[in-house]
Amino acid sequence: MKPVGIKDNVFWVGAIDWNERDFHNFLTRRGLTYNSYLIVDEKVTLVDTVKHKFVKESLDRIKKIVDPSQIDYIVMNHIEPDHSSGLPDMMRIAENATVVCSQRAKDGICKYYDCDGWNIKVVKGGDELKIGTRTLMFIDMTMLHWPDSMATYLKEDKLLFSNDAFGQHVASEERFDEELGVEETINWAKLYYANILMPLAGLIKKKLSEVQNLGLEIEMIAPSHGVIWKNPGKIIEAYSRWANFESENKVVVVFDTMWHSTERLAEAIAEGAGSEGAEVRVFHVRKDSWTDIVTEILDAKSVAIGAPTIHNGLFPPVAGFLTYLKGLKPQNKKALTFGSYGWNGNGVKEIQKVLEELKFETLEPLMVKFKPSEEELQRAFDLGAELAR
Ligand code: FEO
Numbered sequence: 001m002k003p004v005g006i007k008d009n010v011f012w013v014g015a016i017d018w019n020e021r022d023f024h025n026f027l028t029r030r031g032l033t034y035n036s037y038l039i040v041d042e043k044v045t046l047v048d049t050v051k052h053k054f055v056k057e058s059l060d061r062i063k064k065i066v067d068p069s070q071i072d073y074i075v076m077n078h079i080e081p082d083h084s085s086g087l088p089d090m091m092r093i094a095e096n097a098t099v100v101c102s103q104r105a106k107d108g109i110c111k112y113y114d115c116d117g118w119n120i121k122v123v124k125g126g127d128e129l130k131i132g133t134r135t136l137m138f139i140d141m142t143m144l145h146w147p148d149s150m151a152t153y154l155k156e157d158k159l160l161f162s163n164d165a166f167g168q169h170v171a172s173e174e175r176f177d178e179e180l181g182v183e184e185t186i187n188w189a190k191l192y193y194a195n196i197l198m199p200l201a202g203l204i205k206k207k208l209s210e211v212q213n214l215g216l217e218i219e220m221i222a223p224s225h226g227v228i229w230k231n232p233g234k235i236i237e238a239y240s241r242w243a244n245f246e247s248e249n250k251v252v253v254v255f256d257t258m259w260h261s262t263e264r265l266a267e268a269i270a271e272g273a274g275s276e277g278a279e280v281r282v283f284h285v286r287k288d289s290w291t292d293i294v295t296e297i298l299d300a301k302s303v304a305i306g307a308p309t310i311h312n313g314l315f316p317p318v319a320g321f322l323t324y325l326k327g328l329k330p331q332n333k334k335a336l337t338f339g340s341y342g343w344n345g346n347g348v349k350e351i352q353k354v355l356e357e358l359k360f361e362t363l364e365p366l367m368v369k370f371k372p373s374e375e376e377l378q379r380a381f382d383l384g385a386e387l388a389r
Contacts, residue, residue, distance in 0.1 A: 001060035004175045006220065006228055007157045009040040013061040015054030018171045023082075025324075026195050027291040031171030034082060035224045037161060038062055039154065042132025043072040046094075047152055047161045048224050052085035059093070068093050073121075073131065076101040077141075077163035078149045079108040083224055088113045100129065102140075105148035125150065139211070141165065144203055145196060158219035166235050168192050168226030177234075180227050186238055188226060193242050194295040199329040204243040208236065245332040247301040250279040251387050254293055255306040256286060256318050261340035261371045262306045268377045269304045269338065272384025278302075285317045290324055297330050302387040305355065306338040309347035315339075318347070322354045335360035336383055340368045363387070 003011040014035035020028050034050035036058050044066055050058045062068045071094035076084060079101075087109065091097065098119040101109065106120050123129065125140025134156045141149040145164055152161040168188035170180070177185040197204065218236075221229040229235050251273035257263040266282060274280045281300075283293045285307075297303055307318035314322075337351040345367040352365050366383055368376045 001057055001064075003038065003061040003064050006037070006175070006222060007154075007159055010154070010157060010159065011038045011040070011061070011065055012036075012175055012222070012228070013038045013046075013058055013065070015050045015057040016171050017051070017054065023169060025290070026169060027289040028169045029289075030169075032169040032225055033171055034058075034086075035222065035226075037222055038065060039131065039134065040066060041134050044070055045073040045075060045131050045136070046071050046090070046097075047075045048077055048083050048163065049074065049086035049090050051082050052089065055086040055089045058086065069095070071097045073097060073129070074099050075136065075152050075161075076105055076109065077152055077161060077224070078146060079105050079112065080146060080164075081112065083163070084109060084112060091118055102148050102150050104142075105150070108148050123150075128155075141207065143200065144207060145200060153216060158217045160216070160218050160221045160232070161224075162221050163224045164196065165223065166221050166229060166239070167223035170226050172227065175227055177227050177229050177231055182231055182234055185227055185229075186234060189235055189238065190242065190298065191291060191295045192225070193239065194298040194328070195291055198242075198294070198298060199327060201243040201245065201329070201331065204239060208240060208243070242298060245330070246299065247332065248279065248299050249277070249388075250281065250296070250300040251302045251304065251384065252293070252296045252300040253280065253282045253304045253306075253384075254285060254321070255282075255338075256284065256308070256315050258308045258310065258315070259371075261368060262308050262338065264372050264377060265338050265340070265366065265368060265380045266304070266306055268372075268380035269306075269336065269384035269387070272381035272386075273302070273388040274384075275381070276385050276388035278388035285321045290321055293321070294325060294328055294330070297325070297333070300333065302334040302336070303360070304336040304338060304384065304387060305351050307347045307351060308339050309341040309345055312344060312346050314347045314350040318351065322351065326354055326358065330358065333358075333360045334363070334387055336363045336366065336387055338366040338368075338380065338383075340370060340372065342370065
């Protein structure tokens with residue numbers, strides 16, 4: 001377990017979770033990392049802790065550099081337990097350390113854990129803390145993505161510890177974007193953005209412009225998950241595109257089916273969209289990962305969502321998916337709802353209601369009794385082509 005130097009006397013001392021495949025319903029198909037960083041200066045400073053079961057791994061790395069009991073500050077940028085659940089163990093070892101965090105983080109930490117006897121220093125956006133030759137500056141990140149969130153900027157090194165922002169869920173031996181591959185890292189970051197940060201697009205745009213106005217020079221971004229950005233411009237530019245819902249010429253078709261009728265419609269819609277030159281992705285709600293589906297929806301110009309009707313209502317797996325999609329608040333989409341029914345088409349009507357709540361620009365729903373006829377399949381093809389156009 002070795003630390004990795006990322007700047008002079010600044011080290012990655014996090015942990016790699018190669019085997020986790022589920023992060024509160026986010027499919028982490030290549031595992032993930034919990035990043036923690038150690039700054040060695042007159043005051044030894046740890047930025048973020050790791051998930052509880054990985055504290056030993058993080059400590060093993062720290063011990064290669066300093067005695068962990070000598071840590072002076074532990075900056076907690078965010079209290080979600082993937083970062084904070086290792087804090088009680090760290091505080092037992094670094095018993096004289098001061099936790100540095102926002103007021104809301106302090107309140108949350110003391111609700112999650114027994115903080116009796118801990119030194120806790122509350123900071124707010126714009127505050128600075130000298131740790132010797134270097135200065136930490138704190139950036140308020142309220143609701144990005146929790147009320148307690150903040151980021152920490154190491155001024156002299158032009159290094160931003162961004163916590164969850166700009167992160168990616170990928171476990172790797174590589175520690176930098178250039179080692180994993182910048183394009184590949186952007187793809188992992190897109191998956192993360194779509195599933196965690198998409199609903200916060202408005203706040204992200206505001207924060208990006210605030211940080212730009214502060215005139216901070218950022219040479220490196222060290223997030224709390226995944227690899228470190230030596231090319232911060234690339235991921236900042238990607239965040240700006242995603243937050244503005246800039247779309248590709250892409251149609252995403254999502255469906256579930258009972259007796260293949262809705263599936264036939266999905267295929268015809270996909271073929272129609274493809275006939276107009278759009279990139280087409282087709283997903284089955286029970287066979288494909290929702291993590292992937294919403295990532296493709298993020299930058300699609302159109303979506304088609306279909307389901308059969310069961311028990312006079314919406315097919316439950318599609319209802320579950322729509323609950324997930326609604327919470328993520330995708331914007332600026334054209335949409336089509338479709339499905340087969342036996343004696344009423346309530347399933348499709350319920351999908352339509354959700355897409356209208358999302359303010360998608362919807363076409364007339366396509367509802368087919370029992371099995372689509374040739375004419376109805378042609379209608380599905382035509383609607384797919386219209387979505388693509
Ligand atoms: Fe990585 Fe919001 O926790």
